[in-house]
Amino acid sequence: MMLSSILVLLVTNPSAVLAEMLSASASALELCIQLCAVYCVWLGIIELVEASGLGEKLAKLLRPLIKKIFRVESQETQKLIAMNISANMLGLGNASTPMGIKAMQALDDGSGKANFAMIMLIVVNATSIQLLPTTVIGLRASAGSANPADIIFPTLIVTFLTTVLGIVLVFTLDKLLRKKKKGGAT
Amino acid sequence: MSVYILPVLFVTLFVYCTFKKINTYDHFVKGAKGAIKLVVDIFPFIAAILIAVALLRVSGITSFLANLLSPFFNALGIPTELVELVLLRPFTGSGSYGILENIFATYGADSYISRCACVIMGCSETIFYVATVYISQTKVKKLLYAIPVALVCSLVGTILACLICKVM
Numbered sequence: 001m002m003l004s005s006i007l008v009l010l011v012t013n014p015s016a017v018l019a020e021m022l023s024a025s026a027s028a029l030e031l032c033i034q035l036c037a038v039y040c041v042w043l044g045i046i047e048l049v050e051a052s053g054l055g056e057k058l059a060k061l062l063r064p065l066i067k068k069i070f071r072v073e074s075q076e077t078q079k080l081i082a083m084n085i086s087a088n089m090l091g092l093g094n095a096s097t098p099m100g101i102k103a104m105q106a107l108d109d110g111s112g113k114a115n116f117a118m119i120m121l122i123v124v125n126a127t128s129i130q131l132l133p134t135t136v137i138g139l140r141a142s143a144g145s146a147n148p149a150d151i152i153f154p155t156l157i158v159t160f161l162t163t164v165l166g167i168v169l170v171f172t173l174d175k176l177l178r179k180k181k182k183g184g185a186t
Numbered sequence: 187m188s189v190y191i192l193p194v195l196f197v198t199l200f201v202y203c204t205f206k207k208i209n210t211y212d213h214f215v216k217g218a219k220g221a222i223k224l225v226v227d228i229f230p231f232i233a234a235i236l237i238a239v240a241l242l243r244v245s246g247i248t249s250f251l252a253n254l255l256s257p258f259f260n261a262l263g264i265p266t267e268l269v270e271l272v273l274l275r276p277f278t279g280s281g282s283y284g285i286l287e288n289i290f291a292t293y294g295a296d297s298y299i300s301r302c303a304c305v306i307m308g309c310s311e312t313i314f315y316v317a318t319v320y321i322s323q324t325k326v327k328k329l330l331y332a333i334p335v336a337l338v339c340s341l342v343g344t345i346l347a348c349l350i351c352k353v354m
Contacts, residue, residue: 002238126310127314
């Protein structure tokens with residue numbers, strides 16, 4: 001991806017290559033500083049949720065569902081996934097990231113390949129069930145929309161359908177791949 | 187309405203913690219401490235993906251692809267005006283918010299194009315960014331079918347968004 005872009009620029013605009021890379025790297029640093037501030041607040045809040053035992057309760061609520069979808073037995077991991085998903089639902093993408101990373105670390109089996117639960121977690125995050133698209137509504141309101149929140153229902157419907165589709169696809173592909181493996185072994 | 191959600195949640199949490207006799211301050215600080223290390227760990231991955239996206243944009247590959255692919259997207263019911271958003275959405279969150287604001291400015295916040303764009307933003311994620319950051323702290327090198335499945339779902343979501351905004 002980087003190579004092809006640089007090759008094109010070599011012909012069209014060679015002086016832009018390094019300048020663009022540096023400015024992108026600078027904006028990565030800027031983004032990280034913003035993220036650091038965001039994570040500070042959310043990790044602090046999450047610690048409170050954990051310490052007060054609310055995390056446990058939330059996880060208990062979502063646990064049967066998570067157990068079925070992710071096929072994980074560890075209660076600790078189930079809890080991390082539950083918190084990751086609930087943050088996503090509230091439109092707090094940035095808050096869900098630290099939990100997602102932690103859950104991934106807990107799921108890692110060291111084989112170098114993503115396992116079923118890890119793939120599922122990425123797909124569920126990618127289709128992102130959003131109950132409240134807060135940022136989008138905010139932007140739309142400031143652009144002078146008459147009714148900025150009227151996209152909530154369409155968003156809900158679409159996000160629900162794509163999430164279900166994602167889960168079904170992961171299950172199907174997992175089944176197909178296992179069958180193939182079995183077939184290859186015998 | 188939505189402005190009240192977070193403050194109310196926070197108040198509930200703090201009251202609950204006090205009720206449970208938990209030292210709010212100590213626990214908050216303990217959690218917040220983890221943020222610096224986390225950001226330091228994920229910075230190189232974020233930098234790499236942002237550099238790649240910047241090069242793609244400035245080299246004109248994205249707009250070239252947008253032109254090239256628009257007949258395909260049009261056939262799926264996705265208007266040409268949304269192709270750039272659809273192409274960049276999987277890579278960059280802040281970048282796609284920039285495009286969204288452009289769309290609002292060009293077509294008006296209540297137009298069909300803008301509403302579609304909103305729903306697309308709501309039902310999709312920065313797939314490559316999420317995948318990079320999530321696996322950055324694990325030993326995983328191969329994601330197998332995770333990315334293709336995520337992309338297919340996003341595309342289906344985009345098609346549905348364009349359909350649903352016509353009737354709702």
